Amino acid sequence: MQTFKMQNMNKLSQQQIKKRLGQEAAKLIQKGMHVGLGTGTTSHCFIEALAQRCREEQLNIVTTASSKASSNLALQLGLKVVDLDSIGTLDMTIDGADEVDPQKRLIKGAGGAHLREKIVAAKSEELVIIIDESKLVDQLGKHKLPVEIVPFGHECTKIHLEALGVQATWRQDEQHSLFVTDNSHYLLDLRFPSPLDSPEEWDQVIRSIPGVVETGFFFNLASRILIGFADGQIGVRD
Ligand code: A5P
Numbered sequence: 001m002q003t004f005k006m007q008n009m010n011k012l013s014q015q016q017i018k019k020r021l022g023q024e025a026a027k028l029i030q031k032g033m034h035v036g037l038g039t040g041t042t043s044h045c046f047i048e049a050l051a052q053r054c055r056e057e058q059l060n061i062v063t064t065a066s067s068k069a070s071s072n073l074a075l076q077l078g079l080k081v082v083d084l085d086s087i088g089t090l091d092m093t094i095d096g097a098d099e100v101d102p103q104k105r106l107i108k109g110a111g112g113a114h115l116r117e118k119i120v121a122a123k124s125e126e127l128v129i130i131i132d133e134s135k136l137v138d139q140l141g142k143h144k145l146p147v148e149i150v151p152f153g154h155e156c157t158k159i160h161l162e163a164l165g166v167q168a169t170w171r172q173d174e175q176h177s178l179f180v181t182d183n184s185h186y187l188l189d190l191r192f193p194s195p196l197d198s199p200e201e202w203d204q205v206i207r208s209i210p211g212v213v214e215t216g217f218f219f220n221l222a223s224r225i226l227i228g229f230a231d232g233q234i235g236v237r238d
Contacts, residue, residue, distance in 0.1 A: 011230045011231065012228075012231075012232055014132060017132045017228035017229070017230065018042045018045045018130075018132065019045045019049075020228055020232070020234065021042055021045065021046070021130040021132070021226055021228040021234065022043075022044075022045030022046040022047075022048060022049040022050075022130065023049040024130075024226055024228075024234050025046045025049070025094045025128060025130050025226060026046060026049035026050045026052075026053050027053075028092060028094070028128060029050060029053065029059065029061060029092065030059075030091075031058070031059050031060055031061070032059075032060050032061065033059075033061050033062075033091040033092060034061070034062050034063075034064075034087050034088060034089065034091050035050070035062070035063045035064075035090065035091065035092055035093070035094070036063070036064055036065075036066065036090045036092070036093025036094070036095070036120040036121070036123070036124050036127075037063050037064065037065040037066060037070045037071075037074055037081075037093070037094070037120075038066055038070065038093065038094055038095025038096055038117060038120075039065075039066050039067040039069060039070050039095070039096075039111050039116075039117060040095075040096040040111045040113070042096035042131065042132075043094065043095055043096050043130070044069075044070070044073055046094045046130060047073050047074050047077065047079070048073075048077065050063075050079065051074070051077035051078060051079050054078070054079060055078065061079075061080070062080050062082055062087055063079050063080060063081050063082070064081065064082055064083065064084045064087045065081055065120075066093075066095065066113055066116040066117040066119075066120045067111070067113040067116055067117075067182055068182050069111075070113075084120060084123065089123060089124075089125060090120065090123050090124040090125065091124070091125050092124060092125065092126045092127075092128060093120055093121055093124040093126070093127050093128070094128050094130060095108070095117055095120075095121065095127065095128075095129060095130070096108075096129065096130055096131060097129045097131050097135055097218070097222075098110045098135060098143060098144075098216070099135055099137045099140050099141075099142060099143060100129060100131055100135050100136055100137065100222070100225055101137055101138065101139060101140050102138070104129075104222045104223075104225060104237065105140055105199060105217070105218065105219050105222075106129065106140075106217070106218035106221070106222055107140050107141070107143070107145055107146075107216050107217060107218070108216045108218055109145075109146030109147075109148075109187070109216030110146065112146065112171065112179055112181050112187055113181070113182065114146055114148070114214060114215075114216040114218075115148050115181065115183055115185070115213060115214040116182060116183070117218075118214060118218060118221070121218065121221045121222075122221065126223045126224065127221050127222050127223055127224075128222075128223065128224045128225075128226060129222045129224070129225045129226070130225075130226045130228070131225065131226070131227055131228070132227070132228045132229075132230075133227055133228065133229050133230075133235075136227065137195070139195035139196055140195065140196050140199045140217070141192040141194075141195045141196035141199065141202075142195050143191075144169075144189040144190060144191055145189070145190040145191075145192070145206075145215060145216050145217070146171070146187055146188075146189055146190075146216040147161070147187065147188045147189075147190055147206060147212055147213075147214070147215050147216065148181055148183070148185045148186075148187055148212075148214045149185055149187065149188055149211055149212060149213065150185060150186075150211045150212075150213060151184070151185065151186055152211070153211055154186050154211065156211065157188075157209060157210070157211030158170075158188060160209045160210075160211075161188065161190065161206065161209060161212075164205060164206070166190045166191060166192055166193075167190065167191040168188045168189070168190050168191075169188065169191075170186065170187070170188060170189075171186070171187035171188070171189055183213070185213055190206070199217055199219070200217075200219060202217075203217045203219070223238070224236065224237065224238050225237040
């Protein structure tokens, strides 16, 4: 793993690590690129750093966003944001993640945007993931797996999922109502009895249940991982 050291070796806060990751990722964007924008607090640091670069340099980039929140932020900051279908192939997408294993398999969706994030990632030549070191795991499934669910018959879908031996909890919004995604679906957070030996098998089984739209597993999509450490180093896993 390559690492870039900072001059100042004071401990960084989590927000400072995210900011630094955003700035490092923004340096990867070149003139004229088509860029996919991820979702979440780390991705938002990237969007801010990218917007700053665009203000300072003539980058002439076009972006597309994986959520309404990221689209709104990018537009507010003056980036050009277009619909995914009108942008063609994306040169690079920068996004965060909740868990990353040694094979660069991911769990995403803590922000509820993994369906759109996966569609954007699948259209990208390169998906660069920006995380702090707390997101690194030996095996996926340590925390929750977000699963997007069709509202029709959603309680039946939950019962089918629980029959697999997982604990399933509806994601709620700030008003304690069911969280509704940008795609007008609900979200179940699954907890496994133990970390997963074979996440691909779990993915297949979960996706085979009617009413399941998409899981937060991302396989064979991430090409590069930038890892931020509290001492200011950024590690790169290619
Ligand atoms: C959004 O649904 C997620 O996939 C985020 O990309 C992921 O949860 C990472 O978010 P943070 O950067 O806020 O930790």
